Amino acid sequence: MALALTLAATPGTALAAPAAQAERPRDAVDLDVLFVSAHPDDEASSLATLGQWKEKHGVKAGVVTITRGEGGGNAIGLEEGPPLGIIREREERTAIGRAGVEHLYNLDRVDFWYTASAPLSEQIWGHDETLAQIVRIIRTTRPEIIMTMNPSPTPGNHGNHQQAARFAAEAFHAAADPKAFPEQLHQEGLSLFRPAKFLRTGGTGTSSTGPGCATSFRPTVPTDQVFGIWEGTPSASGKTWAEIEVDARRDYVTQGWANTAAAPTNPANMRCDFYTLVDSRVPYDPTDTSPEAILRGSVLPSVKGGLRRGTELYLTTDRFDVAPGQTIEVTAHVRSAADQTIEVPRVALRAPDGWTVRTVTGVGASVPAGKVRKAVFSVTVPEGADTGVQKLLTATLTTKGQGTGTTDEAVRVVADVRGTLEALPEVGLFRTWAAEGGYGQLDTLIKPVLTVGSGGSREVTVDLRNHGTTPQSGTVTLGLPEGFTADAATKSYTDLAAGATGAVTFTVTNSDDTLPTANEGGVNGDYDLTITTTSSTGSTVETGALEIVPTTEIPHAGHNHAVDGVASEGEYPGEELDFSRIWEGQAVTPADASAKGRIAWTQDALKVFVEVTDDVLGRKVVPQDCKRQRRTDSIEIIVDPKGNSSDTSTVFKAGIFPITDDPANGNPPCWQRDADNRQGPGEQTAPGMQVVSKVSEPYTGYTIEASIPFDVLPDAVDPQRMGFNVLVYDSDTQDLSSQSRLGWSTFTGVRADPYRYGLATLPGYTPPQREPSAPVFPDTAARSVHSPQTLAQSALDGVAPAAVRKLPAGALTVTGVRTVSGGIEVTVSADRRGTAYLYAWDGDTSRGSRSVDLRTDRPVNVLIPVDGGNPARVLAAFEAGNGSGALAQQVIVRR
The missing domain is CATH 3.40.50.10320 (LmbE-like)
Structure with a gap:
């Protein structure tokens, strides 16, 4: 902190800004x-x-x-x-x-x-x-x-x-x-x-x-x-x-x-x-592998023979996806630096072999200082070009003795009719955002996947888009991996209009329920598939994957059920579940960390029994620290009532510590809700939930039995499709950090991905009618006016606290700053209503603080109490009462 603020007060050594940046605020970094x-x-x-x-x-x-x-x-x-x-x-x-x-x-x-x-x-x-x-x-x-x-x-x-x-x-x-x-x-x-x-x-x-x-x-x-x-x-x-x-x-x-x-x-x-x-916006050299390659043409000058720093050259296209035989319009934008006219500019556009480039308009005889000129090109993709690939269009700007520069832009070559695996809801939103923002190339970051329950079936939709200029009819063939079948190998579509979208839907079944599930299945959990779409112009192949999540049937609990930390005979008549698959962190042996368990239901609650084998007990939290279960040995029980949540705001998540550091009360377990529909201590957020823990002595692990009332879940359970997961966190240290994460349905980041939870049915259970619970979100954040660290910087670099509108310097006046008995005395006044926040600042730490509400032009004398140290400055922030802005100041203390 001291280093950062000391440096902030010292003139930097950054290169002089180009002339185009001369309009920045005078006091801004x-x-x-x-x-x-x-x-x-x-x-x-x-x-x-x-x-x-x-x-x-x-x-x-x-x-x-x-x-x-x-x-x-x-x-x-x-x-x-x-x-x-x-x-x-x-x-x-x-x-x-x-x-x-x-x-x-x-x-x-x-x-x-x-x-x-x-x-x-x-x-x-x-x-x-x-x-x-x-x-x-x-x-x-x-x-x-x-x-x-x-x-x-x-x-x-x-x-x-x-x-x-x-x-x-x-x-x-x-x-x-x-x-x-x-x-x-x-x-x-x-x-x-x-x-x-x-x-x-x-x-x-x-x-x-x-x-x-x-x-x-x-x-x-x-x-x-x-x-x-x-x-x-x-x-x-x-x-x-x-x-x-x-x-x-x-x-x-x-x-x-x-x-x-x-x-x-x-x-x-x-x-x-x-x-x-x-x-x-500036030219760049993709072959430059030096540590400063990113800086060239923007922060640093271009290499020798390059354009003046501040010269812009970039490409835009009228669309990202283009089909063979189609023509796209490509525009090269040239903006001269603020202090230089570009003489005799010429822009050449290079396309992949076989593509046709025609110049529509040139950039002109010159580009006046600070102005923009454009060159427009017509680019045609040849018939028969490979589809499903991205290609680069490269523009080169040459000048009369003022350097050269290159830039490029990617386009994607797609079939006339492209068939793609349906997107998960949030993937679809991302693709729309990327396309609308001109970042279609980011689509390649995401592999299309869908989940299916082990041994179960689901509808799989192939989305169709006609990128061509005439209506099309054709077929879609789903190429499934071994262990999967569909209601038909091929389905047809007819009369898909130019520019229109459509879909065909298959019912896909995991026909081999012995296939490994979660991240143990396929390749890192993915069972790859292909989608072959034909039209009158040919065919194209797209890829995707299915991921198998584990499934189970949850039976009614035995008549002698009790929450006592012991799975007595007949209490849990269902199958034993394996919670030992690793999903993040260090690999472990079964003796180091492993878990198994069972589930059952009664008319009013879900019953969960988890038995954990563990060789080292991680740090025990004190009861006041019963939160963030992933830090040490613990389990997490997750229920998605309808099995269709897109995020965890509509699920139930309970984190359970098997033991706490509370010897006066026998080191009992504790539990809380985390990152879900309603977070906080278990007694408050899940009333009626029962937890019993038994920790072995000598330590070889622990068992946890929990009863979760159905009425604390965010919604009524769908007995035909309830999302469920158990995650186990293993810590072998005393620094509140877990080394390994295990569970039932396991994928990277699975605790936040409801679509990847396991699926459960509850035969015979009839849920009561009820409305879903609205999520409760944390709504209190640390504020910049409460942070002297932020205010010390803000007083120096011209950006108001929290980057809100900056008030004029005269909005707050701080005078008479002097040391007195008991602290530092100041007089503050403002030209508008608001609140002043005052800190006695020693350059690293606040030694005392006060806040005071101010009325227009009414000075107030304030004593800031000082607790040790020798504060040399007062940090003062002012926040207008109508939310119209803020500012920060530093004032030297008179001795």
């Missing part, structure tokens, strides 16, 4: 790179890159963190909610400071829980207001490069991460759009800004480790432009950047990262940080 994330620690895997850029090129980076991570665990204390968020902010400032990152922007959104749902994240955060905050930061700090995470719903990808990345993508365009948040331009004095490049972390493909990792990368999709930065580069401190990144990760002690494994010492084992280019 000028950033080069902005990383947009959801939580503290999301940026951790990029710190080796940001640190190298800072040290070698003076690149000034900032991080946007939408939440302060209040929904995460706490391995070092009992704080949760806003107090935990303030702690995690300090951890993040310390961590990013190791890479020379001095600017952290928190948006004060609530971190509600781990979810795989971007739509749920957007719903809770609010779309327009959150996007406006990010756009305001970009327009204020004017970074040339925007970086973020993976925006797609790939398995296990946190929904908060997805939505943060989607906000970043939208902000990349919105910051340059005069129609987006015009009040920032007309009322706040900000100017449009056009970031040069937009990248996501990671790359889909393979590479080796070692110094050649950047050049060895082979993308799965050949049109992806992936850049690598090796972590083995030594820093000025003598440590490699891989070591510094590990040091930074260890700063996140609340998340159990204090014991992060040391970085490799052998250079051959050190990896690259990879980044995939999603959008670029």
Whole structure:
């Protein structure tokens, strides 16, 4: 923290901004790179890159963190909610400071829980207001490069991460759009800004480790432009950047990262940080594998012979999907730098072999300084071209002695009629978002999958789209793996109009119920299938997969049932279930960690019995810390009443610790609800739920028996299709971190993916009529006006706390700041109603605080009590009462 704020107060060493950036607010920091994330620690895997850029090129980076991570665990204390968020902010400032990152922007959104749902994240955060905050930061700090995470719903990808990345993508365009948040331009004095490049972390493909990792990368999709930065580069401190990144990760002690494994010492084992280019307004060289390749043409000048920094060259197409024989319109956009007229520009467009390119209009005789000119091309895909592939169109701009540059754009060649496996609801929403935003290439991140119960059947729909110009009829053939059958191998469609969509539906059965289920089945859980679609112009093949989830029949409990931690004979007449499959973390032997159990029902409750074998008991939590069960030895019982939830806000999840650190009361178990329809202590959120735990002595494991009343579930159970899962967390340490995660229906990230839970039937059970329960979400986040760390930065870099509208400096006046007996005395006044937040600040820690409500032009004398230290400054924040904005100031204390 001290490092970050000290650096923030010192003039940076970043390269001078190009002339086009001269309109930034006078008191605002000028950033080069902005990383947009959801939580503290999301940026951790990029710190080796940001640190190298800072040290070698003076690149000034900032991080946007939408939440302060209040929904995460706490391995070092009992704080949760806003107090935990303030702690995690300090951890993040310390961590990013190791890479020379001095600017952290928190948006004060609530971190509600781990979810795989971007739509749920957007719903809770609010779309327009959150996007406006990010756009305001970009327009204020004017970074040339925007970086973020993976925006797609790939398995296990946190929904908060997805939505943060989607906000970043939208902000990349919105910051340059005069129609987006015009009040920032007309009322706040900000100017449009056009970031040069937009990248996501990671790359889909393979590479080796070692110094050649950047050049060895082979993308799965050949049109992806992936850049690598090796972590083995030594820093000025003598440590490699891989070591510094590990040091930074260890700063996140609340998340159990204090014991992060040391970085490799052998250079051959050190990896690259990879980044995939999603959008670029400036030319770039995809063959450049240097650590600064991403920076060229935006933060750094282009290589010798390249165009002046600030010159834009990019392509747009009238559509992403194009069929053989069709023609698309391709536009090359050329924007000159603000201080240079481009003389004699020429744009040439190169297409794949066999494609026809015709120039419709040229770019003109010159491009005046700061202006845009366009060249338009007509590109025709040859008849008979391969389909189901992406191809690059490459434009080259040449000038009269002012350099050259290239750029490219991907298009996808599809059949006249394309048949694809139906999308899961959130996958479909993502594809729509990507297509509407001009990011159709991101569709390749997601493999189409559907689940089916072991030995069961389901409808499988193939979605059809006619990309051609005439009506089409044809067939769809489903190529299923062994162990699956369909009601027909081939089905027909007729008279699908040009541009129209349609569908054919098969009933698919897992005919071999001995096939392994969950992630043990197929290849990493996927049983691959093919979809062959024919039309009058030929045929095309698309791929997808089926995933088998385990199934069970839950019987009525035996007449002598009791919740006593013992499965007596006849209590659980159903089959024994195996809960021992690993889904995340370290592999284990059965003696190290394994589990089995049984389920039954009575008219009023679901009965669950779990027996866990375990060799080491992880740290026992105190009763006040009965939350976040994944941190130590525990089990999680999940019920999706209707078996159709799209996210966990409509499911029941109970986390049960078999033992607590409470010797006065016999170290009893405890339970709570987490990341579901209603979270909190079990006694409050699941009244009537019973839990009995028996822990063996000497320790070899534990058994848990639970009775879950049906009326605490979010909805009435569908006895023909109830989603169900049991997950087991195994910890062999005392640092509140689990090493292995096991369960019944097991896939990466499964605890947040209801469609991958197992399926259960309850023969003979008749549910009562009832309305579903509305989800209850956490609604309290740490706020920037309560964070002296944030205020100290805000007072220096020109961005208001929480990136809200910045009030004029005269909105708050702080005078008479002096040391008196008992603390620091100040006089505060405001030109409008609102609240002032005052902190006695020693440069690292608040030594005392006060808040006071202010009325227009009415000074108030305030005594800030001081508890130790020698605070040299008062941090003052003011938040207007009508929500119209905020500001922060630093004032020196007179002795």
